[in-house]
Amino acid sequence: MKQPYGVILAGGQATRMGGGDKGLLSLGGRTLLSRVIDRLEPQVAGLALNANGDPERFADVGLPVIPDSIDGFAGPLAGVLAGLDWVAEQGGETLVTAAADTPFFPRDLVPQLLLASEGMEHPLVLAATPDAKRGTARHPTFGLWPVALRDDLRQALKEGLRKVILWTDRHGGREALFPQEAAFFNVNTPEDLAQAEAML
Numbered sequence: 001m002k003q004p005y006g007v008i009l010a011g012g013q014a015t016r017m018g019g020g021d022k023g024l025l026s027l028g029g030r031t032l033l034s035r036v037i038d039r040l041e042p043q044v045a046g047l048a049l050n051a052n053g054d055p056e057r058f059a060d061v062g063l064p065v066i067p068d069s070i071d072g073f074a075g076p077l078a079g080v081l082a083g084l085d086w087v088a089e090q091g092g093e094t095l096v097t098a099a100a101d102t103p104f105f106p107r108d109l110v111p112q113l114l115l116a117s118e119g120m121e122h123p124l125v126l127a128a129t130p131d132a133k134r135g136t137a138r139h140p141t142f143g144l145w146p147v148a149l150r151d152d153l154r155q156a157l158k159e160g161l162r163k164v165i166l167w168t169d170r171h172g173g174r175e176a177l178f179p180q181e182a183a184f185f186n187v188n189t190p191e192d193l194a195q196a197e198a199m200l
């Protein structure tokens with residue numbers, strides 16, 4: 001399989017943070033986004049940012065900015081679709097996504113997702129961590145997605161599907177289990193940002 005392309009999902013509204021771009025918030029003197037780029041860039045064939053609105057605010061980031069093609073805010077699956085369309089333009093076969101508000105994700109994200117996808121006709125894998133109640137908890141913004149399913153995803157979104165796990169389950173999506181429970185800690189509120197500072 002060719003090396004996946006990467007897309008950082010930053011297309012949300014950050015309502016719990018009071019609006020704006022969570023990726024541009026500072027954590028220990030660097031933006032969340034720059035921390036995510038540092039972790040993902042070495043693992044992928046090329047990298048882009050999925051965000052809506054004026055792309056100029058990300059001019060310093062130096063990545064292509066791809067907006068959602070679905071009207072309104074349709075959730076992370078809309079970003080996955082935008083990412084898959086971009087990967088298809090690059091001539092790639094697979095996409096790995098990471099969320100812009102999740103600064104500590106594993107540096108072996110991509111190899112572990114690829115390992116879990118071995119033997120699948122259409123590689124579709126979500127990252128997961130141990131969970132006391134459910135056994136494992138899946139992280140729907142961290143996944144390996146096949147370009148081959150992008151038209152299926154487009155149709156599902158058109159029909160109103162929004163929940164990531166409903167769509168991945170439909171296609172026999174697998175899990176890649178990461179042992180570190182806090183690896184996908186994400187920053188949703190000002191309190192989360194303070195907690196992330198304490199985790200540095």
Ligand SMILES: Nc1nc2c(ncn2[C@@H]2O[C@H](COP(=O)(O)OP(=O)(O)OP(=O)(O)O)[C@@H](O)[C@H]2O)c(=O)[nH]1
Nearest residue numbers: 009010011012013014015016073074075076079099
């Ligand atoms: N492309 C795209 N990504 C989204 C959308 N909504 C959420 N996301 C992304 O999905 C991930 C998880 O988002 P949430 O934390 O649930 O939503 P959020 O908008 O970032 O924050 P809240 O409004 O506080 O829920 C983040 O990476 C968001 O950027 C959307 O409508 N389009």
